[in-house]
Amino acid sequence: MTDLTITALAKSYPDQNVLDGVDLEVPASTLTAVLGPSGCGKTTLLRLVAGFDRPDSGTITIGPSTVTGDGSWIPAHRRQIGYVAQEGSLFPHLTVAANISFGLPRRERRNQIRLAELLDLVGLDPALRTRYPHQLSGGQQQRVALARALAPKPRVVLLDEPFSALDTALREGTRRAVVAALTATGTTTILVTHDQAEALSLANQVAVMRHGQLIQTGTPTDLYRRPADLELAGFLGSTVILPATITDTIAQTVLGAVPVRRPCPGGSDSVMIRPEQLALAPPEPGAPAAHVTAVTFYGPDAVVDLKLPGTTTITARVPSHQAPEVGTETGVTVHGTATAYPSRVEHLRPAGAHST
Numbered sequence: 001m002t003d004l005t006i007t008a009l010a011k012s013y014p015d016q017n018v019l020d021g022v023d024l025e026v027p028a029s030t031l032t033a034v035l036g037p038s039g040c041g042k043t044t045l046l047r048l049v050a051g052f053d054r055p056d057s058g059t060i061t062i063g064p065s066t067v068t069g070d071g072s073w074i075p076a077h078r079r080q081i082g083y084v085a086q087e088g089s090l091f092p093h094l095t096v097a098a099n100i101s102f103g104l105p106r107r108e109r110r111n112q113i114r115l116a117e118l119l120d121l122v123g124l125d126p127a128l129r130t131r132y133p134h135q136l137s138g139g140q141q142q143r144v145a146l147a148r149a150l151a152p153k154p155r156v157v158l159l160d161e162p163f164s165a166l167d168t169a170l171r172e173g174t175r176r177a178v179v180a181a182l183t184a185t186g187t188t189t190i191l192v193t194h195d196q197a198e199a200l201s202l203a204n205q206v207a208v209m210r211h212g213q214l215i216q217t218g219t220p221t222d223l224y225r226r227p228a229d230l231e232l233a234g235f236l237g238s239t240v241i242l243p244a245t246i247t248d249t250i251a252q253t254v255l256g257a258v259p260v261r262r263p264c265p266g267g268s269d270s271v272m273i274r275p276e277q278l279a280l281a282p283p284e285p286g287a288p289a290a291h292v293t294a295v296t297f298y299g300p301d302a303v304v305d306l307k308l309p310g311t312t313t314i315t316a317r318v319p320s321h322q323a324p325e326v327g328t329e330t331g332v333t334v335h336g337t338a339t340a341y342p343s344r345v346e347h348l349r350p351a352g353a354h355s356t
């Protein structure tokens with residue numbers, strides 16, 4: 001069941017078209033990440049859904065109600081929406097308990113059981129209830145902000161880059177606590193982020209925004225494995241792009257025959273794989289070997305720069321304990337399938353292959 005539907009939404013400012021025909025369906029009780037670079041229109045989209053701004057055209061429907069468009073306008077406070085901003089949204093002069101209770105209906109503000117439930121939901125120690133925001137870590141503050149947003153049992157929660165101000169150590173635990181609370185309450189959620197790993201790891205559905213349009217919407221695995229174009233492939237992660245001759249569903253590449261996920265309408269002469277799909281092993285006698293030109297150690301894994309016969313260079317990502325020595329020769333095999341793209345000369349190095 002779809003809980004939130006956005007149709008042909010457009011918004012411009014005097015000097016700029018910010019949203020240009022956005023369509024999005026967010027299924028009930030799921031988390032959709034809207035992913036895009038800074039300035040692409042993510043916050044504008046959230047503000048229109050929340051009812052803080054009006055669009056130029058288009059409709060927004062929450063459950064059975066059209067809240068914007070088709071002659072309807074439901075103000076922000078009647079949309080049953082919770083909003084969590086990047087940082088600093090707590091009232092500095094109120095305790096944790098008072099901040100969270102502020103989100104409760106007036107008759108429930110003294111309900112200590114509900115307050116305890118909300119603290120538990122977001123994984124906060126009840127002892128923190130008497131502290132003020134400046135006495136909390138950034139991660140604790142964001143959990144309080146979420147508890148306050150969830151207090152009135154909203155239909156939809158909007159998260160505007162809620163983890164981006166946290167340092168790496170706090171970010172992971174806070175993300176997990178927030179998603180656990182949203183899942184436990186079955187809340188329909190939109191998260192906007194410019195962080196690919198965050199979108200891919202947290203969301204049920206990812207919608208990628210570019211210049212005010214959603215260019216592809218799908219599950220995280222779909223997007224990562226079958227991005228709509230090579231620019232999006234590179235935005236979502238590192239790529240290995242190889243020239244290929246494709247017959248039916250097999251691509252002949254410098255690394256041998258690789259199965260292709262889907263044929264490319266109009267033909268194709270390049271395929272994309274991810275660096276972690278490359279496995280390195282001692283070269284087979286007679287088989288082409290690659291020369292290891294650099295190894296970058298990242299702890300659990302390592303990035304290995306390889307020069308193939310000719311002048312082609314590619315990059316593999318392997319478990320760090322399997323990384324070969326710089327200067328040695330290695331065999332390279334491709335695991336899994338590749339995605340085919342129409343010829344895009346500008347994405348290829350003069351040598352004919354490329355990895356980012």
Ligand SMILES: Nc1ncnc2c1ncn2[C@@H]1O[C@H](COP(=O)(O)OP(=O)(O)OP(=O)(O)O)[C@@H](O)[C@H]1O
Nearest residue numbers: 013016018036037038039040041042043044045194
């Ligand atoms: N009130 C406004 N008046 C004029 N221009 C605006 C206004 N609000 C946003 N913009 C412009 O619209 C564009 C999109 O802004 P928006 O905040 O939606 O992007 P974003 O993707 O959320 O970026 P970020 O990740 O940096 O927050 C930007 O170029 C911004 O300068």
